[in-house]
Amino acid sequence: MKFSDRAMQVTPSATVKVSNTAKAMIRKGIEVINLGIGEPDFKTPKVIADAAIKAIQDGKTSFYTPASGLPQLKEAIAERIKKDCGVIYPVDQISVTNGAKMALYVLMQVLVDQGSEVLLPRPSWVSYKQQVLLAGGKPVVVETGDDFKITTKTLDDAVSRDAKVLVINSPQNPTGTVYSRDELEAIGKWAVLHNVTLIADDIYGKLMYNQNQFVSLIQISDEIAASTVLVNGVSKAYSMTGWRIGYVAGAPELISKVNAILSHSTGNPATVSQYAAIAAFESDQTEVESMRVAFEERLNTIYPLVQKIPGFKMAVKPQGAFYLFPNVQEAIKLAGVNTSGELVDLLLDKAHVAVVDGDAFGMPGYLRLSYAASLKDLLTAVDRITKFMNQFL
Numbered sequence: 001m002k003f004s005d006r007a008m009q010v011t012p013s014a015t016v017k018v019s020n021t022a023k024a025m026i027r028k029g030i031e032v033i034n035l036g037i038g039e040p041d042f043k044t045p046k047v048i049a050d051a052a053i054k055a056i057q058d059g060k061t062s063f064y065t066p067a068s069g070l071p072q073l074k075e076a077i078a079e080r081i082k083k084d085c086g087v088i089y090p091v092d093q094i095s096v097t098n099g100a101k102m103a104l105y106v107l108m109q110v111l112v113d114q115g116s117e118v119l120l121p122r123p124s125w126v127s128y129k130q131q132v133l134l135a136g137g138k139p140v141v142v143e144t145g146d147d148f149k150i151t152t153k154t155l156d157d158a159v160s161r162d163a164k165v166l167v168i169n170s171p172q173n174p175t176g177t178v179y180s181r182d183e184l185e186a187i188g189k190w191a192v193l194h195n196v197t198l199i200a201d202d203i204y205g206k207l208m209y210n211q212n213q214f215v216s217l218i219q220i221s222d223e224i225a226a227s228t229v230l231v232n233g234v235s236k237a238y239s240m241t242g243w244r245i246g247y248v249a250g251a252p253e254l255i256s257k258v259n260a261i262l263s264h265s266t267g268n269p270a271t272v273s274q275y276a277a278i279a280a281f282e283s284d285q286t287e288v289e290s291m292r293v294a295f296e297e298r299l300n301t302i303y304p305l306v307q308k309i310p311g312f313k314m315a316v317k318p319q320g321a322f323y324l325f326p327n328v329q330e331a332i333k334l335a336g337v338n339t340s341g342e343l344v345d346l347l348l349d350k351a352h353v354a355v356v357d358g359d360a361f362g363m364p365g366y367l368r369l370s371y372a373a374s375l376k377d378l379l380t381a382v383d384r385i386t387k388f389m390n391q392f393l
Ligand code: PLP
Pocket: 038, 098, 099, 100, 101, 102, 125, 169, 173, 201, 203, 232, 233, 234, 235, 241, 245, 246
């Protein structure tokens, strides 16, 4: 069988791979702590699960909804965006997708032509690059400094005449970096000037810590909002990764293209999940807040401990999301290996802790640790890694 060039160039998600290896080891009875995947460890709040159960019992399962989602869900999303960001999107400017991942995939299909350049900060989430390649586009790296932020200067260095799209993910996976209003304004104005469409991946927007405030690109100015496509979803903030609901909000013409592609690909997301998502967006958000507080406690507890692991260094404390992204170049030398990938393998084999190689995010020499795990597991994992590294001192 001969595979398409498209299929041949795509590589499987490194985060999913490491997590699957860890899960397989756990099934064999090995006590691995999995800090490999961005999957909140909380149960989906009861009010949300109950809405799904009710939808099943009411028989709301034997029909297709519009490919772009239930009108009631789009209304709930519009209301949530208004409450959270103060920006109004009519329902025809919203499309519901199978997770934010599908939203981003479809957007690349809608915005990217063969050879079009898409600007991606380094580091950034594993799937953007693969999605750009699958759309026939050319991923272009925008470098960042110690704070992992791009600036108009690094954008100027990266841009060419053909750049079409820039993806901004704040709070950011894998670093927890958050852009301030001023920084977003500068980037937004730059994008407007260069006629570059902004994708604002706000999936971690509700997970902000230690009094830091989240600002979305859509809130900066009407002009910047008009050049921005918003992507968000329920996975991270509502602990609903398995329900697969995300959304896109943007200009009506863009949304109608998104809807056309959805109508020929996924069709609608599962109706039951859509009813659950309505409950999530309409709920009083107290459970979101208690999960946020738990993540904040974990960050504040493990950040200083990870800083003390021999050979691990972080220049800036994360402000959001649920990841630490230490520079481990010293640890690689100490452990007598050559790459962060080899260090990941050693930590899994010897310390029984699963983490992700920074290479997957474009930054070899770094590791990503997810703190979407219980405090107890996090403390044990950090202790295991520390003991493992101590033996090389
Ligand atoms: N965007 C970022 C930055 C992510 O980290 C993830 C999940 O890991 C997603 C989008 C996709 O989220 P989902 O498809 O679960 O909504």
